[in-house]
Every structure is written in structure tokens, then in C-alpha cells.
Amino acid sequence: MATWQRFSEEAPVLAGKIKERFTAEKSHVLATVRRDGSPRVSGSEVDFREQDLLIGSMINAVKAEDLRRDGRFAIHAASAIDEGGADAKVAGKAVEITDPAEVARLQGDDEPAHVFRLDLTEVVLTWVEGNSLMVEVWKEGQGSKRLARPDNGPVVEVALD
Template sequence: MRWEELESNQPRLAELGRDRLLGPGVVLVGTIRRDGTPRISPVEPWVMAGDLWLSMMWGSTKAKDLGRDPRVLVHSVITARDGSEGEFKVRGQARAESDESMQRRYADEVAAGLGWRPEPGKFHLFAVDISDVTFVRYVDATGDQFVTRWPAGREFVRRGTGATTVGEPEPYQDLLDPSSLP
């Protein structure tokens, strides 16, 4: 799935994703290292031409990871321990983009939007083919955990039952457009 499909099918979830992923200007990206262990790295995300894009320094280890194994997790930055801002997660496959015209377009948009200009042909550019979007937020006072998943089309709350425990999922409707559910 492309980012534009999320925007078309679930605009409220996509808007939240733009806020949580693009708002801070940096995300954490999980890749798989050569030895099979995970690597977490900061990356600047960008949405352009209907896709979620990740650019990386030429020859970076995270780019090499994606060259070997394209599985990727894009995770919003968390800045408060109470969990109220929530975690926005995108799972999928990174697709390398080496077309110089697309890299130029990306460089132009990033220069206008972020104030720095990557040099086409001298950075790695990946579009994320999205398989799953998950948003999880917590209510510190009650311990409740609210979960939204797309394209599974699931929303539920797990009520806090203790300081470190939650109950079984209960139906809950908040972010997803019910007319677009599978």
C-alpha cells in the first residue's frame, strides 16, 4: 500500500501519521543488520508523490541493511513517558529509488520544506511499501491502551487492570472510517 491509499481510505489516521511522523522531522527506523539483529536509526521522513520516503547518507549501514533485507519499521519519536502522544508505526518494505529525476524532485521538495538539499545520486532514497499502520496511545491515569490498525481495520481498547497489565481487547471506534472497513 502507498501512503496515498492510507490518505484516501483513512484520512484521519493518515493526518495523525503526518503529524506524528513528519511533525518532529525525524523518525526511528528499524532495519535488520547483517547478523540478523535489529538496528534502530534516526531518519528524516518525507511524503511525496503519494509515498512515504526515507533518505539516507550514501553508504550508511542502515541503507546497506535495506539493500540486503528491505523489511522496515518506521516509528514515531516518543518524547513523554506517559504515552499520551501515542506511537505511530509503519511496517513494510523499503523500495530503493535510484532514478535521478525522482531524486532531483525529492531534493527540491526537501530543500523547500526542510532547508537542506541532498545531492541527487549521492544519497540513498527509499519509498516505503506499507503493509501495516498501527497507532497506540495510552491513558496514564487509567492504564488504558487504545489501538488502531490499518488495513486490518481494527480498533480496540484494552483497559488497564494494573500498573503493568491490560485486559482483553474491547471494541472501540475513534480514528477509522467505518465505511472503509474491510
């Protein structure tokens, strides 16, 4: 799994665009895995702190219990694609920070909470450019590639800027 810092070092331009989408709005959609294996979606906020991407949760919230049991997640930033912006998603494994002093330091108070570092396996940015749907994908261990789907036709790989 790649930390936000490692991903940012490997794909700095893409990381900047992803961070821009996640900081443009407060609430995003988090997908977790329920005990029975089915998906659950919940509203969630993200925080970029000290080179990490974090999410928090109230104590014993169902999304926190999902992540504690099975850390797999995907989070979709509030979309701006309809306004000429982009659509951003990240996926990977959430790792709970369990040291109470570290949790208090990261959240700025000592209220009980769950805090998770989001380690990444995949990052996707989607936007419209002219008559093409554009997708830039970063996968851990594979780097980045850019795809285009001109005129709603076949997908083609295009050069990164």
C-alpha cells in the same frame, strides 16, 4: 504492499494522526535488518512527498545498505504519549528509487543520496484515553481495528469512530 496514498485512502483519519506524529518531530527511530539477520536501529527522518512516505540516506550508509539488501523496515515516530499525545509506528518494505533524476527532483538537489519509498504492511497508533490504553491497527488487506486495554486488564476490540 500499500503505498502511503493507498493507506490514506483506506484509513484517512488514522493516516492523518500518523502523519501528525511523524511531522511533529524531525528525527525518528528506523529498524532495519543487518546482513546476519539481527536488527539495527538508526535515527532517520521521513518526508511525505507526492502521496508517498519517503526516507533518505547518505550514500553507502549502513541503514541504506540494509534496506537495499532486505527492504523490511519499521519506523517509530518520536513519541508524545507521555505528554498526552500518541505513539506512531509504521512497518513494511522500503523500495529504493534509483533514477538519478527522480532522486534529485525529490530531494531538491543533485547531491548523491539514497531515497526509499516506504510501502506499508502495518500501521499502529497508541494513546491513553482515561484509564485505557488504546491501540488502532491497520494491516494491509485487513483494514483497521481499534483495541482497548481498560485498567491494565484484558484487551477488547472497540468500535471505530
